[in-house]
Amino acid sequence: MIVNINGLVKRYDKLVALDYLNLQVEEGEIYGLLGPNGSGKTTAINCMLSLLKYDKGTIEIFGKPMRPDAYDIKRDIGIIMQNVAVFDELTVYENVSYFCSLYIKDKEQVRRLTEEAIAFVSLEDYKKFYPKKLSGGLLRRLNIACGIVHKPKLVILDEPTVAVDPQSRNRILEGIKKLNQEGATIIYTSHYMEEVEQICSKIAIIDKGRVIAKGTKEKLKAMISIGEKISMEIFDLKERQVEEIRKLPNIYTVNYNDNLLEIKSKKGKNNLVTILDFMAQRNIKFDKVITEMPTLNDVFLEITGKELRD
Numbered sequence: 103m104i105v106n107i108n109g110l111v112k113r114y115d116k117l118v119a120l121d122y123l124n125l126q127v128e129e130g131e132i133y134g135l136l137g138p139n140g141s142g143k144t145t146a147i148n149c150m151l152s153l154l155k156y157d158k159g160t161i162e163i164f165g166k167p168m169r170p171d172a173y174d175i176k177r178d179i180g181i182i183m184q185n186v187a188v189f190d191e192l193t194v195y196e197n198v199s200y201f202c203s204l205y206i207k208d209k210e211q212v213r214r215l216t217e218e219a220i221a222f223v224s225l226e227d228y229k230k231f232y233p234k235k236l237s238g239g240l241l242r243r244l245n246i247a248c249g250i251v252h253k254p255k256l257v258i259l260d261e262p263t264v265a266v267d268p269q270s271r272n273r274i275l276e277g278i279k280k281l282n283q284e285g286a287t288i289i290y291t292s293h294y295m296e297e298v299e300q301i302c303s304k305i306a307i308i309d310k311g312r313v314i315a316k317g318t319k320e321k322l323k324a325m326i327s328i329g330e331k332i333s334m335e336i337f338d339l340k341e342r343q344v345e346e347i348r349k350l351p352n353i354y355t356v357n358y359n360d361n362l363l364e365i366k367s368k369k370g371k372n373n374l375v376t377i378l379d380f381m382a383q384r385n386i387k388f389d390k391v392i393t394e395m396p397t398l399n400d401v402f403l404e405i406t407g408k409e410l411r412d
């Protein structure tokens with residue numbers, strides 16, 4: 103077990119930010135903390151790192167109790183926080199090298215690790231640039247290089263792709279997978295369900311400071327009763343026909359707006375076939391048909407009654 107959090111409670115005055123949060127992260131995982139803004143992800147990380155005092159609960163990292171002065175634990179953790187934390191008066195190279203030298207004394211090793219970290223985030227062409235000259239995406243990548251340069255066993259990233267262009271976002275996600283393949287355990291917080299689905303081996307869905315569901319994405323999706331979503335472009339579907347579709351077997355919800363018919367089916371086989379048969383029998387013409395499997399947003403919606411991005 104790399105991280106073991108039990109019954110964590112954190113209050114900001116009357117606001118309960120963490121409400122008996124439990125979290126267990128095993129070695130080698132990319133563990134996603136998925137939750138809407140304000141659900142408590144950053145607070146959980148700050149408590150985990152002993153940057154914030156908490157009211158109740160226990161936190162163990164690498165099998166040892168985490169404390170503010172647990173420097174032996176902290177040196178094996180790499181932190182990439184939401185707000186970029188680099189020195190404006192140092193170049194890209196100097197920044198990465200500085201963060202490395204906080205952990206490693208041997209100058210030659212610092213030089214080698216600095217070069218490796220810069221190459222890892224593909225900033226070789228920007229070594230002499232000052233942070234102010236970097237775009238948002240490049241700045242995030244510099245922030246990541248500073249956090250991982252000392253090759254920590256546990257890397258914690260708090261929403262590293264917010265306000266990042268698609269190219270940098272992909273590089274960041276690929277980089278995280280590579281770090282993991284090289285042996286690091288990763289904790290990754292995000293409110294982007296697509297990213298979490300793409301890279302995480304396990305996911306905890308957080309709402310109002312509680313873990314409301316956890317497991318692999320397959321396990322989470324298996325928990326809910328929604329099957330595939332079917333969308334069809336149809337001109338002129340009559341209200342009477344929409345009602346008939348609602349009464350077909352295995353239908354969860356039906357919406358028809360702006361010539362788009364959206365059907366959520368319950369779990370089961372042949373849902374699309376049933377719909378297509380219905381259209382054929384009534385000679386209803388349609389254009390595009392798209393079917394999608396449930397997403398983590400559907401899981402969140404079914405458990406909490408609201409969208410992840412409300």
Ligand SMILES: Nc1ncnc2c1ncn2[C@@H]1O[C@H](COP(=O)(O)OP(=O)(O)OP(=O)(O)O)[C@@H](O)[C@H]1O
Pocket residue numbers: 114117119137138139140141142143144145146261293
């Ligand atoms: N220093 C603080 N003082 C008072 N309330 C706070 C403080 N920090 C966070 N909160 C509140 O605690 C709750 C959890 O916030 P937190 O930042 O941990 O959520 P989050 O899931 O990380 O959201 P985001 O992605 O927006 O950062 C929110 O209601 C937030 O307003």
